[in-house]
Amino acid sequence: MSIFSVNFDFRRYLRQKSYAYKMLTMNPQLQAIIQQAIQAFRVENFDEADSILKGLLQNDINNSEAIFELGITYAEANKISEAIIIFNCLHYLNIRDQKISYNLGFLYALRGDFESARQSFDRAIESNPGDLDALVNYGSILHELKRFDEALAYYDKVLCLQSDYEKALYNKGNTLHKLKRYDEAIAHYDKALSLNSDNPEALSNKGLTLHELKRYDEAIAHYDKALSLNSDNPEALSNKGLILHELKRYDEAIAHYDKALSLKADIDWVYGNLVHTQMKICSWSGLVDDSNNISKKVWAKEKVATPFSLLAMNDDALLHKKCSEIFAQDKYTVNSALGPISKRANNKKIRIAYFSPDFRSHPVSFLTSELFEIHNRGSFEVFAFSLQKSPIEDETNLHLRHSFDRFIDVEKMSDSEIAQLARELEVDIAIDLAGLTQYSRTGIFSYRAAPIQVNWLGYAGTIGADFIDYIVADKTIIPESHHQFYTEKVMYLPDTYMVDDSKRIPSSRVFIRKECGLPDNAFVFCCFNNDYKFNPQVLDGWSRILLAVDNSVLWISENNEHFKANIATEFEMRGIDSNRIIFAQRVELMADHLARSSLADLFLDTHPYNAHTTALDSLKTSVPVLTLMGQSFASRVAASLLNAIDLPELITNTQEEYEALAIELAMNPKKLADIKLRLTNNRVSTPLFNTPLFTKNLEAAYIKMMERYQADLKPDHISIL
Numbered sequence: 001m002s003i004f005s006v007n008f009d010f011r012r013y014l015r016q017k018s019y020a021y022k023m024l025t026m027n028p029q030l031q032a033i034i035q036q037a038i039q040a041f042r043v044e045n046f047d048e049a050d051s052i053l054k055g056l057l058q059n060d061i062n063n064s065e066a067i068f069e070l071g072i073t074y075a076e077a078n079k080i081s082e083a084i085i086i087f088n089c090l091h092y093l094n095i096r097d098q099k100i101s102y103n104l105g106f107l108y109a110l111r112g113d114f115e116s117a118r119q120s121f122d123r124a125i126e127s128n129p130g131d132l133d134a135l136v137n138y139g140s141i142l143h144e145l146k147r148f149d150e151a152l153a154y155y156d157k158v159l160c161l162q163s164d165y166e167k168a169l170y171n172k173g174n175t176l177h178k179l180k181r182y183d184e185a186i187a188h189y190d191k192a193l194s195l196n197s198d199n200p201e202a203l204s205n206k207g208l209t210l211h212e213l214k215r216y217d218e219a220i221a222h223y224d225k226a227l228s229l230n231s232d233n234p235e236a237l238s239n240k241g242l243i244l245h246e247l248k249r250y251d252e253a254i255a256h257y258d259k260a261l262s263l264k265a266d267i268d269w270v271y272g273n274l275v276h277t278q279m280k281i282c283s284w285s286g287l288v289d290d291s292n293n294i295s296k297k298v299w300a301k302e303k304v305a306t307p308f309s310l311l312a313m314n315d316d317a318l319l320h321k322k323c324s325e326i327f328a329q330d331k332y333t334v335n336s337a338l339g340p341i342s343k344r345a346n347n348k349k350i351r352i353a354y355f356s357p358d359f360r361s362h363p364v365s366f367l368t369s370e371l372f373e374i375h376n377r378g379s380f381e382v383f384a385f386s387l388q389k390s391p392i393e394d395e396t397n398l399h400l401r402h403s404f405d406r407f408i409d410v411e412k413m414s415d416s417e418i419a420q421l422a423r424e425l426e427v428d429i430a431i432d433l434a435g436l437t438q439y440s441r442t443g444i445f446s447y448r449a450a451p452i453q454v455n456w457l458g459y460a461g462t463i464g465a466d467f468i469d470y471i472v473a474d475k476t477i478i479p480e481s482h483h484q485f486y487t488e489k490v491m492y493l494p495d496t497y498m499v500d501d502s503k504r505i506p507s508s509r510v511f512i513r514k515e516c517g518l519p520d521n522a523f524v525f526c527c528f529n530n531d532y533k534f535n536p537q538v539l540d541g542w543s544r545i546l547l548a549v550d551n552s553v554l555w556i557s558e559n560n561e562h563f564k565a566n567i568a569t570e571f572e573m574r575g576i577d578s579n580r581i582i583f584a585q586r587v588e589l590m591a592d593h594l595a596r597s598s599l600a601d602l603f604l605d606t607h608p609y610n611a612h613t614t615a616l617d618s619l620k621t622s623v624p625v626l627t628l629m630g631q632s633f634a635s636r637v638a639a640s641l642l643n644a645i646d647l648p649e650l651i652t653n654t655q656e657e658y659e660a661l662a663i664e665l666a667m668n669p670k671k672l673a674d675i676k677l678r679l680t681n682n683r684v685s686t687p688l689f690n691t692p693l694f695t696k697n698l699e700a701a702y703i704k705m706m707e708r709y710q711a712d713l714k715p716d717h718i719s720i721l
Contacts, residue, residue: 037089068100075103080111098127102134105141114144132158136167143175146335146446148414151175166195170202177209179414185209200226204236211243214391219243234264241273250281250562268330271297272305279312279532281562282570287536298323303330307436311460312532315608315630317485324436324464325487332446334467337416341448344428350706351381353427353450356458357388357439359407360397363613364433364458366590369396370501370691372403376699381405383427385418387434387441419447428452428709429702432468435459452705452715455488457498460612460634462486469715470705472698473497476640477633483717485632491701492719495687495694496644498637500616502691506598507591513599516555517582523552523666526600526623528584528593528614531559533606534567541659542604543574548659549666555600558583597621601672602665607658610638619645619688622680624672626650626665628658644688647679 037052071086087104101124108117121138125131139154155172158165173188189206193199207222223240226233241256257274260267275290291313297304298319305313307324354372358364375382384404389411390397401407406425410418418441422430430450434440435458445453445467455463456472463471464487471478471488474497478490513520525545546552558564568578587593594617603618605611605627611618615625615638627638629651639651652658665672683689700720708715 034086072103075107080107083107084111098124098131098134101127102131105134105137109137109141109144114141117141118145130161132162132165132168136165136171139168139175140171143171143178146178146333147337148175148179148416149337164191164195166192166199169195170199170205173202173209174205177205177212179416180212180412181414182209182213182412198229200229200233200236203229204233204239207236207243208239211239211246216243216247232263234260234267234270237263238267238270238273241270241277245273245277248560250277250560253277254281254283266302266304268303269306272309275305275313276309276532279535281560282531282534282566283562284536284570295319298326301326303327307461307464308438308459311632311634312535312609315632315635317461317482317632320461320632321464321485321487324462326464327436328442328463328465332443332465332467334465335416335443335446338420338423338447341423341451344426344451344709346710347426347428349377349379349381350429350702351383351425351427352429352431352702353383353385353422353425354404354431354433355385355387355441355444355449356433357386357441358434358458359384359386359400360390361394361590362396365396365400366504367498367500367613367616368433368457369400369403370503371499371695371698372400374692374695376695377405380699380702383425384408385410385422385444387411388439415441415443416447418444419449422449428706429454431456432463433458435461435463451709454491454705460609460637461632462488470718472701473633474640474644476643477636480717482631489715490717491705492717493694493697493701494720495697496640498612498616498641499694499698500620500689500691502689504594504620505591506594506621507589509592509595511592511596511599516584516596516599518555518599519551519553521551523549523602524555524582524600525552525602525604525662525666526555526584526597526618527604527606527611528557528597528617529606529609529611530557531563533609533611534563535606536570537655538606539567539570539574541655543571543576545604545659545662545666546576546580548663552666553580553582554604555582555584558585593617594621597623602626602662604662605638607655608632608635610635612637615641616688619679620683622676622683624650624665624675624679626652626658626662628652628655641688645679645682645686647675647682650675 033052040048040052068090071083074083074086084104084107087100090100101120105117105120105124108120118141121134121141124134125138128134135154135158139151142151142154152172152175155168158168169188169192173185173192176185176188186206186209189202192202203222203226207219210219210222220240220243223236226236237256237260241253241260244253244256254274254277257270257277260270261274272294275294294305295314299322303326305323307320307327310320310323356364372382382404384400384407386407386409389409427450429452430445431454432442432445433456435455436442437459442463448467453468454470454472455468462485466487468488470491471486472491472493474493474495477497478486483490518524542554546554564583568581571581572578597618598621600623603623603625605615605625607628608630610627611625618625619641625638625642627642627650629636629639642648642650652661687693697720701718704718
């Protein structure tokens with residue numbers, strides 16, 4: 001959502017082009033002299049620039065207007081840097097005019113330099129305190145600087161002077177949206193729309209607010225009305241694409257993203273959203289080129305893809321870090337609004353708080369449920385900050401509400417309010433279980449919710465922000481040589497970074513192959529990974545494996561209807577009869593899925609985005625997991641789990657090794673049986689499924705973090721032996 005909804009009118013205070021401007025356009029000599037001054041400013045030769053421009057002004061006072069008009073012309077031609085230099089030349093020559101400050105503010109805002117924009121609008125308001133446009137836009141700048149309460153104060157100042165000022169109502173709605181005050185935001189959008197029902201930006205942004213409230217039909221209706229007024233509105237198109245994606249209408253989402261990009265190729269994050277959505281339905285035409293283009297744009301510091309969407313596109317951990325830094329800097333820069341956090345005395349117990357939108361039937365909660373229960377209450381107080389209420393109070397949600405010392409629903413609170421609440425509760429360690437995933441609220445931690453802030457479990461990579469102190473990992477996930485790929489310091493656990501609920505076991509239901517569509521006498525490869533983790537390279541390898549192993553099938557999740565149709569076609573293009581691809585239908589109970597998973601013989605992992613919870617589930621049911629380990633966090637998770645259960649021989653390092661071992665295990669029943677027997681035995685004798693041991697190690701990590709804090713030591717890499 002762009003706060004700058006108004007058209008930038010660089011002639012806000014100007015009469016029609018003057019004789020001085022006409023003289024400038026007809027005078028190449030004068031233009032050449034001005035260009036010399038511009039070049040001198042660029043290389044910081046201020047004396048020379050001063051001399052040139054003062055000479056012009058002494059010769060003819062009209063030259064100041066000519067210089068100003070040249071700045072306007074550059075701005076209209078989208079030559080923003082040149083225009084800024086020219087207006088700053090006039091400031092440097094002590095020509096203090098509100099129109100210069102006003103237009104400089106716009107120009108800095110267009111370039112994304114909001115602090116300089118604020119200073120320019122400050123000067124404009126100082127010259128004319130009653131200028132409502134300047135006041136509204138100053139509020140917009142404060143919004144972009146994430147100084148939301150101050151922004152609201154400026155909008156209110158305008159609305160006190162003129163209650164029906166449309167731009168103030170609309171922009172106040174935008175800021176209220178950011179503060180999660182959705183009902184108030186909608187009320188202000190409605191007031192703005194009552195003054196101008198054909199404001200496409202107000203309609204689109206109201207649609208975004210309705211989207212946040214999960215009022216999907218109403219949101220789409222507002223996007224559609226905005227697009228009926230302007231079918232070439234890239235923001236409305238991309239916003240509608242987001243909601244269509246969430247509704248699993250992936251083909252429609254792709255069409256909207258495509259059109260948005262055709263209208264505005266550099267619209268923030270949409271290229272990555274497009275490719276990610278295409279990957280969800282296995283629409284891979286141009287995927288290699290798109291992935292390469294996105295990588296180049298990330299290196300160029302463009303806001304081209306969200307970090308999560310990049311994880312499945314490549315295995316470049318340094319690129320992943322760069323993408324996270326770009327995203328975090330844009331969304332979550334350090335906010336000092338709450339002031340520095342007070343030094344905490346040693347509490348009798350360490351207060352830890354887990355922040356998550358997924359305290360419901362979700363993989364993160366399936367894994368962590370027992371951990372929350374068995375934390376040592378003699379040493380820790382354990383809080384939950386629930387960032388999103390479960391649509392229904394499902395069994396997992398109801399269970400979790402009794403697993404914490406305090407379970408706090410904070411969905412309707414702003415980021416700063418949540419951070420303030422955590423401070424009031426004297427939380428010592430805040431653990432972000434979502435990272436840069438859907439519905440996360442990383443902005444909370446930009447306000448410093450706790451003295452120690454930790455990235456763990458929910459996101460497979462660095463958050464890229466300097467307000468997150470630690471990332472929980474292990475030596476497989478992040479070898480010491482990989483520290484450069486993470487902005488956090490690494491808190492090393494001794495076995496694996498991933499926890500599991502040991503009470504999460506297969507149901508007693510007995511499945512047979514026939515009811516799952518599996519042939520009785522075939523070798524069953526399986527992979528129950530998410531749709532976006534599949535790619536042409538994975539299918540190339542699997543197809544070679546299937547061609548080499550007669551009487552074998554591949555059992556995969558059906559994911560979505562487009563995925564199911566497209567991936568069957570992709571296999572056929574590689575010479576694999578679609579009858580050999582068996583789709584696992586969704587079952588209501590996770591315990592039933594675990595029970596039926598044991599029908600498989602070997603789990604084939606995806607690369608570069610590994611199986612995470614699905615790998616753990618497979619090992620839990622004694623189905624070996626074969627993985628190809630890469631360089632990024634997301635590509636090393638299955639290897640971490642295999643090391644923790646003492647089956648390192650299932651970790652491969654090249655595609656050739658991966659395929660060869662898959663074929664060998666399928667064609668050597670004795671070797672596979674030996675591995676399965678070891679897996680079954682190791683489930684009870686190794687650390688992977690030992691939840692009390694994991695909890696003890698994680699608590700030791702929290703204690704070490706606190707010891708450093710209490711000793712006034714900065715966060716540093718820590719290992720739990």
